[in-house]
Amino acid sequence: MGYPYSHEKEVPILSEHFGDPEARTLEGWQKRGGYEALKKALGMSPDAVTEEVKASGLRGRGGAGFPCGLKWSFMPKDSGKPHYLLCNADESEPGTFKDRELLRWTPHQVIEGCAIAAYAIGAEQIYIYCRGEFFEATQVLATAVEEAYEAGILGEDAMGSGTRIDVTVHVGAGAYICGEETGLMNSLEGRRGLPRVKPPFPAAVGAFGMPTTINNVETLAAVGHILKNGAEWYRQWGTEKSPGTKLFCVSGHVKKPGNYELPLHFPLSELIYDVCGGIRDDNELKAVIPGGSSVPLLSAEEAMSCHLCYEGVVEAGSMLGCASVIVMDHTTDIVRQVRRMAYFYMHESCGQCTPCREGSAWVVKILKRIEEGRGTEEDLDTLMEVTDQMVGTTICVLSDSVAAPVQSSIQKFRNEYLALIRRGERVGVA
Amino acid sequence: MAENGQNTETVTLTIDGRTVTVPKGTTILQAAEELGTTVPHYCYHAGLSSPAMCRLCLVEVEGAPKLMPSCVTQVMDGQVVHTESESAERMRRGVLEFYLVNHPLDCPICDQSGECKLQDYVHQEGREHGRSREPKRIFGRDDFGGDVLFYGDRCVMCTRCVRFMTEVEQKPLLTVVERGNRSVIDTFFEQGLEEAEWAGNVVDICPVGALVSKDFLHKARAWDLDHAPSVCPSCSQGCNIDLHTRDNLVQRLKPRANLEVNQYWMCDYGRGHYEWMNRGDRLEAPVVRESDRSVAMGWSEALEALKTRLQAASGGVKAVVSPYWSNEDIGAVVDLMDALGGGEMVFRSPRAEDESVLPGFPNLARRRDLAPNTTGLAALGASRVGDDGARGGLEDIDAHSGVLIVLGDALVDVTEGFAESAELTVYLGAFESAALADADFALPITTFAEQEGTFTNHEGRVQRFWPGLQAPGAARPAWLVLGALAGAISDHEAPIRADEAFQTLRGRSSLFEGLSYESLGTRGARAGEPATVSGD
Numbered sequence: 001m002g003y004p005y006s007h008e009k010e011v012p013i014l015s016e017h018f019g020d021p022e023a024r025t026l027e028g029w030q031k032r033g034g035y036e037a038l039k040k041a042l043g044m045s046p047d048a049v050t051e052e053v054k055a056s057g058l059r060g061r062g063g064a065g066f067p068c069g070l071k072w073s074f075m076p077k078d079s080g081k082p083h084y085l086l087c088n089a090d091e092s093e094p095g096t097f098k099d100r101e102l103l104r105w106t107p108h109q110v111i112e113g114c115a116i117a118a119y120a121i122g123a124e125q126i127y128i129y130c131r132g133e134f135f136e137a138t139q140v141l142a143t144a145v146e147e148a149y150e151a152g153i154l155g156e157d158a159m160g161s162g163t164r165i166d167v168t169v170h171v172g173a174g175a176y177i178c179g180e181e182t183g184l185m186n187s188l189e190g191r192r193g194l195p196r197v198k199p200p201f202p203a204a205v206g207a208f209g210m211p212t213t214i215n216n217v218e219t220l221a222a223v224g225h226i227l228k229n230g231a232e233w234y235r236q237w238g239t240e241k242s243p244g245t246k247l248f249c250v251s252g253h254v255k256k257p258g259n260y261e262l263p264l265h266f267p268l269s270e271l272i273y274d275v276c277g278g279i280r281d282d283n284e285l286k287a288v289i290p291g292g293s294s295v296p297l298l299s300a301e302e303a304m305s306c307h308l309c310y311e312g313v314v315e316a317g318s319m320l321g322c323a324s325v326i327v328m329d330h331t332t333d334i335v336r337q338v339r340r341m342a343y344f345y346m347h348e349s350c351g352q353c354t355p356c357r358e359g360s361a362w363v364v365k366i367l368k369r370i371e372e373g374r375g376t377e378e379d380l381d382t383l384m385e386v387t388d389q390m391v392g393t394t395i396c397v398l399s400d401s402v403a404a405p406v407q408s409s410i411q412k413f414r415n416e417y418l419a420l421i422r423r424g425e426r427v428g429v430a
Numbered sequence: 431m432a433e434n435g436q437n438t439e440t441v442t443l444t445i446d447g448r449t450v451t452v453p454k455g456t457t458i459l460q461a462a463e464e465l466g467t468t469v470p471h472y473c474y475h476a477g478l479s480s481p482a483m484c485r486l487c488l489v490e491v492e493g494a495p496k497l498m499p500s501c502v503t504q505v506m507d508g509q510v511v512h513t514e515s516e517s518a519e520r521m522r523r524g525v526l527e528f529y530l531v532n533h534p535l536d537c538p539i540c541d542q543s544g545e546c547k548l549q550d551y552v553h554q555e556g557r558e559h560g561r562s563r564e565p566k567r568i569f570g571r572d573d574f575g576g577d578v579l580f581y582g583d584r585c586v587m588c589t590r591c592v593r594f595m596t597e598v599e600q601k602p603l604l605t606v607v608e609r610g611n612r613s614v615i616d617t618f619f620e621q622g623l624e625e626a627e628w629a630g631n632v633v634d635i636c637p638v639g640a641l642v643s644k645d646f647l648h649k650a651r652a653w654d655l656d657h658a659p660s661v662c663p664s665c666s667q668g669c670n671i672d673l674h675t676r677d678n679l680v681q682r683l684k685p686r687a688n689l690e691v692n693q694y695w696m697c698d699y700g701r702g703h704y705e706w707m708n709r710g711d712r713l714e715a716p717v718v719r720e721s722d723r724s725v726a727m728g729w730s731e732a733l734e735a736l737k738t739r740l741q742a743a744s745g746g747v748k749a750v751v752s753p754y755w756s757n758e759d760i761g762a763v764v765d766l767m768d769a770l771g772g773g774e775m776v777f778r779s780p781r782a783e784d785e786s787v788l789p790g791f792p793n794l795a796r797r798r799d800l801a802p803n804t805t806g807l808a809a810l811g812a813s814r815v816g817d818d819g820a821r822g823g824l825e826d827i828d829a830h831s832g833v834l835i836v837l838g839d840a841l842v843d844v845t846e847g848f849a850e851s852a853e854l855t856v857y858l859g860a861f862e863s864a865a866l867a868d869a870d871f872a873l874p875i876t877t878f879a880e881q882e883g884t885f886t887n888h889e890g891r892v893q894r895f896w897p898g899l900q901a902p903g904a905a906r907p908a909w910l911v912l913g914a915l916a917g918a919i920s921d922h923e924a925p926i927r928a929d930e931a932f933q934t935l936r937g938r939s940s941l942f943e944g945l946s947y948e949s950l951g952t953r954g955a956r957a958g959e960p961a962t963v964s965g966d
Contacts, residue, residue: 175609192606197482197502349610352483357587358528361611365564382561389524392496393485 291321575622714903
């Protein structure tokens with residue numbers, strides 16, 4: 001059930017117990033079928049667990065959508081080295097608030113998924129890297145980990161299986177870039193949170209230089225359900241390329257913002273107008289960011305025909321990302337919005353790569369000037385070209401995240417920029 | 431696998447249409463280097479790790495979805511690389527434009543101007559005009575301590591300096607503070623580079639004018655400097671250096687790459703000890719004491735007179751030589767002593783209490799032995815006397831009744847009337863000295879900075895140096911003067927070129943066995959070891 005609102009079209013699997021404080025406790029969780037999946041997994045071979053997840057087609061929920069089982073299968077066998085599983089709970093993408101809810105309502109769901117994944121990849125040690133600002137979620141998670149240890153679910157003999165599974169909750173200091181997988185590893189190791197050059201990929205050289213798999217909280221939360229009910233069961237929702245359900249974090253100008261768990265390939269229009277109760281004051285829709293602020297904006301028209309699955313959103317001209325839907329009505333000042341997003345990325349750029357470090361700040365300066373009514377039409381060309389130089393030229397994709405909203409907004413809302421540049425007209429400002 | 435355990439597997443690839451075969455594990459940037467193609471770069475430095483963050487060395491690799499950082503991408507068989515394709519050049523133009531968004535463009539007052547990689551690359555292939563018209567970010571200037579001054583606005587954030595301190599000197603005194611566009615290199619609070627002993631290298635490896643030397647600040651423009659390959663005279667390590675000179679003065683010393691001796695580095699101690707090369711109190715003409723007066727004269731006349739006096743002398747020869755003079759100079763002293771029937775040779779040299787090792791390359795240290803050629807001197811038969819301050823130990827010399835030859839040692843600690851008992855005192859030196867009062871012959875010679883020659887370092891490596899300064903007045907290399915004398919006395923041909931003087935060393939010590947002046951090249955060699963080509 002969605003939180004704080006729910007809707008009949010939801011398929012509450014991961015979110016079934018959102019809002020239910022009893023599900024937070026070990027006892028309550030076990031009453032709700034918890035840790036059955038882990039027990040089942042521990043009775044299978046690690047490869048069989050991986051195969052099951054592979055067959056389910058579960059894709060990474062952190063944004064890139066990389067097939068989860070495939071990622072696990074990259075882990076070396078018999079490497080003789082310690083393996084690590086990292087759970088990425090550094091949820092920082094503006095507009096995203098699903099992992100926080102998963103952690104604070106169903107911490108055992110996440111721990112269970114982590115334990116299954118760790119077993120599958122041969123890791124004894126799990127690190128759950130929590131965003132620094134997640135005070136409540138971290139508290140709840142830490143308590144749950146303690147409970148799980150006391151019950152023998154974690155520890156040197158996890159559920160009596162003879163397998164050691166340890167969980168360490170690590171709290172970050174609140175940098176966006178530490179949510180980037182290799183930046184997270186550096187941060188975990190006590191270094192600056194700078195993304196690393198790939199290759200080598202984490203499965204070869206990851207945290208502490210050892211083979212590592214890193215998964216998003218929501219991905220791992222789904223793993224337990226897949227193991228318990230089977231890959232085929234999971235595939236009853238969504239499409240061939242995007243099976244299963246997904247938490248959609250809807251924010252912005254809708255009547256009922258919040259988390260909704262829906263089957264993938266759900267129509268965006270239905271999400272806005274039905275599930276979320278429509279736009280506030282029944283205003284006109286202007287734009288939607290479908291996957292968190294780092295993906296291109298969709299115009300109202302594009303949004304209306306968009307289906308929320310990985311391939312569907314790409315078709316519409318954007319990306320599903322982590323399914324953080326930001327809805328903007330006609331009162332929205334797009335220039336200001338985009339400047340605000342670019343400012344975020346400028347502020348959060350780690351500063352390693354020149355295009356990102358210099359480009360993001362330059363873009364913000366131009367946008368600010370335009371916003372203040374001192375822009376020129378050439379500025380729009382400059383913005384397009386400068387952001388073009390920022391795509392695909394850096395170690396991680398933060399740089400691309402600056403380019404996406406800037407380029408898409410200039411392409412789709414050029415008039416709004418021009419109104420500001422030519423006549424000083426700003427949307428939403430009398 | 432070769433016998434020495436090194437992997438000799440090779441990989442053949444094509445770079446800009448030319449084929450090259452390199453050892454497996456080589457990076458594209460290094461492979462391009464083999465072909466003489468320099469892929470522009472800032473963060474990459476051969477002596478440091480590669481973070482691949484400047485994004486300037488991106489090249490097109492056929493089949494790769496994106497441009498690849500050539501500094502960390504290893505070569506693969508059959509790989510086809512384009513460093514000058516349209517996409518690679520467009521990307522470089524873009525990155526260079528980014529570098530200039532906040533750069534102050536203060537080249538007219540920047541010490542790096544003329545040897546600045548930002549200047550070079552932008553002139554090579556940057557945009558004619560940058561498109562930014564925004565106000566620039568301003569960091570200002572910061573004193574990092576030691577000899578290092580930081581101009582934050584010029585910084586390209588390559589972090590070479592941070593990595594040098596962390597990886598090579600292994601005293602992490604520099605770091606990047608803040609994030610993103612606010613990133614700036616800084617020291618830790620009040621702790622600066624004072625306690626570093628190799629921090630001068632961060633000035634060398636800074637590709638722009640962000641880190642500059644206080645000593646060199648605004649002293650000379652890079653294009654006005656002449657560079658002479660040389661060897662650092664401040665300890666027995668023998669770091670390969672360049673003398674940077676202008677107006678016949680050494681303006682600064684810079685390390686010269688030699689992977690065997692000093693890699694790319696030199697210590698702050700050696701870097702800072704060059705002012706003596708510029709001393710103005712020079713001996714400029716041969717001066718001969720005739721009964722109660724001293725007479726300046728030309729070389730022919732002076733040497734003729736000296737030859738006569740030497741031939742008439744009877745009491746044997748003793749020599750005090752200086753380890754700051756070359757193998758050839760000392761060899762010529764030996765030649766002269768031989769011509770006069772043999773003698774004894776001593777030297778005094780300063781020593782530090784301990785070594786200062788560079789942790790990232792432990793073969794490199796500021797050695798205890800603070801003179802460049804004690805090994806050469808010892809090999810040629812000189813014995814060390816005196817204390818660690820290069821004083822004392824000359825009691826025997828003082829009482830010597832025969833011929834006394836002093837080469838280079840300023841005899842700063844001797845009192846008036848030194849060597850009064852000597853029959854004949856010949857002083858060959860570069861600078862004014864109190865000892866001159868007692869000399870029968872005072873002959874002006876050149877320092878290592880004004881002549882060609884070789885030093886032998888602590889491990890017996892013989893390394894050549896070249897003159898960076900013009901000799902003052904009539905000063906000549908000691909080997910030329912002494913060689914002429916020895917030749918005249920024993921009636922053989924005297925060396926008139928440095929290589930001929932070097933030839934005379936062969937047979938004097940096994941350290942010179944099998945070495946030829948030519949084959950020493952710019953990086954030197956050790957007897958019995960094949961000459962290696964390394965560095966750069």
